[in-house]
Amino acid sequence: MAVPDNNERFDSWLGHINRACGHFAGQLLDEGFRGTLEEHHANAMKLSVVDIAHARLFRTQQEVSRGNDAWFYTVFQLEGEAVMEQGGSQAVMRRGDITLIDASRPSSFTYTQRARQVSLLVPRHLVEQNLRSGDIPCARRLNGEMPVVQLSQRLLHESMQSPDLNACESEAALEAIICLLRPVLQVRDTAVSKKERQLARVMALIDNNIQSEALRPEWIAGEAGMSVRSLYRMFADKGLVVAQYIRNRRLDLCAQALRTACASEKLAGIGYSWGFTDHSHFSTAFKLRFGVSPGEYRKRWQ
Missing domain, CATH: 2.60.120.10 (Jelly Rolls)
Incomplete structure (x- = not known):
């Protein structure tokens, strides 16, 4: 051979x-x-x-x-x-x-x-x-x-x-x-740049309004006093995409809710409460991020 x-x-x-x-x-x-x-x-x-x-x-x-x-x-x-x-x-x-x-x-x-x-x-x-x-x-x-x-x-x-x-x-x-x-x-320079402070404020704004249907890049930029283009650039500099970041934050909060949800609580209701109005989209996005469906994720934690 x-x-x-x-x-x-x-x-x-x-x-x-x-x-x-x-x-x-x-x-x-x-x-x-x-x-x-x-x-x-x-x-x-x-x-x-x-x-x-x-x-x-x-x-x-x-x-x-x-x-x-x-x-x-x-x-x-x-x-x-x-x-x-x-x-x-x-x-x-x-x-x-x-x-x-x-x-x-x-x-x-x-x-x-x-x-x-x-x-x-x-x-x-x-x-x-x-x-x-x-x-x-x-x-x-x-x-x-x-x-x-x-x-x-x-x-x-x-x-x-x-x-x-x-x-x-x-x-x-x-x-x-x-x-x-x-x-x-998380060790970093003690002098936090103006851009980093602005990004931290934007992320706090997103978290505080994560359940709102109005949470879109245009609304965020307006509330933060910046252009939509500047918002996109600020996230891109960190290797992030605004819409993807929002979706992932919502999915993380859905996962957190599923860990303590009772078996009778509807999965669609949990997704809806965190901004997912379409259950099929919620289920697909959840499986892509966590590797299992929302129902299987809940079973594992139970």
């Missing part, structure tokens, strides 16, 4: 990456390539352990548009070194470090030497509801010597050794990891 050459082994491994982690393109850096991937699933906990050397993975807008962008990759460096890049930021990852990568934006991972890391898929709503600043720092190295980073690593490893976690327990573990990292992810 012929032994696969370097290119064949790389193509086979890249195919496995695409099935487990989403669409990536890739290239060999030299003849010393090696690559393995192990998948671990425990309800909401979906992660891959990647062992790789002498290769580069990247996601252009083409790869992003072909997959589901409702995730963040939370990358835990176990061994070796890797360079993670996104949006002009670069994190040189060493043992014990953690970083976030947004699945909805182009990114690049470079491995010039052997590296081993865990890529944990964290639903976007968990990250956004715990980091409400509007500016989620991606490709920023979280130093493995920080106590909260070490605690997050420990929680990840303990969760990996508990394959029988139920849906609620596994989602709680995901949220706990993000909550532990929140203090270091």
Whole structure:
């Protein structure tokens, strides 16, 4: 039997990456390539352990548009070194470090030497509801010597050794990891810019009127004393879209309501109370964001 050459082994491994982690393109850096991937699933906990050397993975807008962008990759460096890049930021990852990568934006991972890391898929709503600043720092190295980073690593490893976690327990573990990292992810310059203060006011305006049918970009811009174009630009600078942000906030609040809703409460009524007048649209949007229908989500929490 012929032994696969370097290119064949790389193509086979890249195919496995695409099935487990989403669409990536890739290239060999030299003849010393090696690559393995192990998948671990425990309800909401979906992660891959990647062992790789002498290769580069990247996601252009083409790869992003072909997959589901409702995730963040939370990358835990176990061994070796890797360079993670996104949006002009670069994190040189060493043992014990953690970083976030947004699945909805182009990114690049470079491995010039052997590296081993865990890529944990964290639903976007968990990250956004715990980091409400509007500016989620991606490709920023979280130093493995920080106590909260070490605690997050420990929680990840303990969760990996508990394959029988139920849906609620596994989602709680995901949220706990993000909550532990929140203090270091939200470190920022003490001088908050005028634009950031304006964005914070707009987000507060959205939250305070989230149930109103009048909550549209034109109304928000008028209330905030700015043009609609400026509103769009302000959100785009943070990698956000106004209408999508509003829809996701409403879906997050629907999910929160579903966790405590009784079995007799109508799903359409819950969606309607948070601004979804069309039940079919609500159900489709909810499943796209959370991976399950509103009814299944409620069953899991009950």
